[in-house]
Amino acid sequence: MKRKVASLLMVMVLALGMVACTSSGGESSTTSEETTDKADASASTEKKEDINVYWIGKTLNNPWWISVSDFAQQEADALGVNLTIAIPQEEVDLEKQVAMIETAIEKNADAIVISAASSDGVVPAIKKAREQGIKIVNFDTRISDKSVIDAFVGGDDEAGAYKAGKYICEQLGGEGEVAIITGLMAQSTGVDRHAGFMRACEEYTGIKVVAEQSAEWSSDKAADVTTNILTANPNVKAIFACNDQMAVGMVNAAKSAGKSADDLVLVGFDGILDAVDLVLAGDLDAFVSLPNLDEGAMGVKLASALVMNSEYVYDREIIYDCTLVTDGYxxxxxxxxxxxxxxERFPLRGVTENGY
Structure with missing residues (x-):
């Protein structure tokens, strides 16, 4: 009886094994047509193993540009993108920036993320890169020919400068003489910030803009410009510097001229660590912040998305708000x-050199 039971169990095991083999074979087998379909599907989702992006900024002399490049690198590391960062020493060095674009072309970059040293001046080099199939992401400072870029990301400079002008006019009760220290007018940022400030001042009949002069985004030049403004216009009650580097020079010059915080309303634009320190010290009344976190990360994201997905189209500019920052609300x-x-921007202020 035991032998019969054992034999029966053996037969059942063998039968189950055959069924299992048949079932497994059925699941793994494919027709030639199915194989082709799977191959096509694999090819359509195949991704480039390495994405090489050249990130080209404007100047090493402004800590805002250091911060935005740091945030771009952080995003590239998170995405696994190879990022080459290239930044001219001087903001006005168009020739150096063009050479950086040429290098990106020679190195067969997949994408270039660039803020223009000159809105018109970079166009020929960018056209050449575009003709080589390189994706172009423009950020912060616009390239004048939109046909040569794939996407733009930046802050709303005009609206931000309007906020600065509005703040100044309100602080003065809608009456008084004011001045503006402009940046490079060959750049869209210089043009837009000037326009936004002037638009705000025009809304107040008692406000008179008595001086406007460029300091080319330079702190040292802004100090000289501020001295000239205060000397020629002793009744000036407020000055707007179109970036924080110039705001630092403005504050220093105002102090040297014997002006206290009660004498002048002083406002900057960007949101660098020096501006934070000046506001906390009571030497700078306010500044407009430029979204370095957003611009740094989004530029790299857009470049990666464009390389990996050739059908993506960004017809609209991606614009972030610029916030007015004051000591008290x-x-x-x-x-x-x-x-x-x-x-938000400098959580490690006083602990690390950069504050983040």
Whole structure:
């Protein structure tokens, strides 16, 4: 009886084994047509193993540009993208920036992320890169010919400068003489910030813009310009510097001229660590922040998306808000207090050199 039971169990095991083999074979077998379909599907989703992006900024002399390049690198590391960062020493060095574009072409870059040293001046080199099949992401400062770029990301400079002008006019009660220290007018940022400030001032009949002069984004030049403005216009009550590097020079020159915080309303634009320190010290009344976190990360994201997905189209500009930052909250004017801003952008202020 035991032998019969054992034999029966053996037969059942063998039968189950045959069924299992038949089932497994059925699942793994494919027709030639199915194989072709799978191969096509694999090919359509095949991704480039390495994405090589050249990130070209404007100047090493402004800490805002250092920060935005740091955030771009952080995003590239997170995405696994090979990022080459190239930044001229001087903001006005168009020739150096063009050479960097040429290098990106020679190195067969997949994408270039660039802020233009000259809105018109970079166009020929960018056209050449585009003809080589390189994706072009323009950020912060516009390239004038939109046909040569694939996407743009930046802050709303005109609206931000309008906020600065509005703040100044309100602080003066809608009356008084004001001045503006402009940046490079060959760059869209210089043009837009000037336009936004002037638009705000025009809304107040008692406000008179008595001086406007370029300091070319330079702190040292802004100090000289501020001295000239205060000497020629002793009744000036407020000055807007179109970037924070110039705001630093403006504050220093105002102090040297014997002006206190009660004498002048001083406002900058960008949101660098020096500006944070000046506001906290009571030497700078306010600044407009430029979205370095957003611009740094999104430029790399757009470049990666364009390389990996050739059908993507970005017809619209991607624009981030520029916030007005003040020491204390002012309803209707302040977007962020200095403490909120410092926590967001410089959480390690006083601990690390860069504050982040």
């Amino acid at each position: 002012i309803d209707g004017l302040t977007d962020q207090t200095i403490y909120e801003f410092a926590a």
